[in-house]
Amino acid sequence: MEKADTPELFPLPEPILASSLTTARAVLFDLDGTLADTAPDLAAAANKMRDARGLELLPLDVFRPVASAGARGLLGAAFGIGPDDPAFPAMRDEFLANYEADLCIETTLFPGISPLLDELSARNVRWGIVTNKMSRLTEPLVAQLGLAEVASCVVSGDTTPHSKPHPAPLLHAAVALGVSPGLIVYVGDDLRDVQAGKAAGMMTIAAAYGYCGTGPAPHTWDADCIVDSPEHLAEVLRGSF
Numbered sequence: 001m002e003k004a005d006t007p008e009l010f011p012l013p014e015p016i017l018a019s020s021l022t023t024a025r026a027v028l029f030d031l032d033g034t035l036a037d038t039a040p041d042l043a044a045a046a047n048k049m050r051d052a053r054g055l056e057l058l059p060l061d062v063f064r065p066v067a068s069a070g071a072r073g074l075l076g077a078a079f080g081i082g083p084d085d086p087a088f089p090a091m092r093d094e095f096l097a098n099y100e101a102d103l104c105i106e107t108t109l110f111p112g113i114s115p116l117l118d119e120l121s122a123r124n125v126r127w128g129i130v131t132n133k134m135s136r137l138t139e140p141l142v143a144q145l146g147l148a149e150v151a152s153c154v155v156s157g158d159t160t161p162h163s164k165p166h167p168a169p170l171l172h173a174a175v176a177l178g179v180s181p182g183l184i185v186y187v188g189d190d191l192r193d194v195q196a197g198k199a200a201g202m203m204t205i206a207a208a209y210g211y212c213g214t215g216p217a218p219h220t221w222d223a224d225c226i227v228d229s230p231e232h233l234a235e236v237l238r239g240s241f
Helices: 039-052 060-079 088-101 113-122 135-144 168-177 191-199 230-238
Strands: 026-029 126-130 153-155 184-188 203-207 225-227
Touching: 026 168, 039 060, 039 088, 060 088, 088 135, 113 126, 113 230, 126 168, 135 153, 153 168, 168 184, 168 191, 184 191, 191 203, 203 230, 225 230
Parallel strands: 026 126, 026 184, 126 153, 184 203, 203 225
Antiparallel strands: none
16 A cells, blocks of 8 residues: 555654745645545455454444554554564565455545645635555555546656655655745645655644544644645645635
8 A cells, every 4th residue: 555664664754844835835744644534445455464364344433543654554444463573574465466456446536625736726716636556556546536636746656766754755845846845735635745845844734533542632743724625625725725
């Protein structure tokens, strides 16, 4: 699912001081847990593995909090294993194959996201997607969600040599948008999103309605703003442009 299945081993650059939200000229969004509710299909891929091993299926609530953490998070929830386990590489490949085969069965945009994106486009605000999901999964999923033709850019976890929380994907997206990083807002539901956004010198919004992981709560991420629904996000962005 996501490229960032192992901890980042490089130091992040010192963050650049971002301007206030009212100076924003473009918006970048994380995909899983921010624009789209992908948890049902991710959970199904993990449960398919459990079923193949004669194990009972786990409820969606077990997987939802870790849905932004990639195969590492999903396999950890399903089998209690991590990247250091010798069986992890083969199980990750099995999980990704399951997910790729049924990529967009129950996945949908979160309620309120479609009108938000329509409003941004109508107001000529450039917006794009930056995700850690590898391009072989990102591109067909974005297309099936109807976003491929309307997003100004789509950056995947393997578009640059690094994935979030490194700022490289966000800086790549800034170049694609033709907008200075300091004039871009990045919205995400994971601590790594805020870390990457700040390191890139962007303004950051924590999407507390998303998956948010099992670690520190969004109010501890030091984001410029926290929103609790797509409607709240739309209200904040509406006041920024």
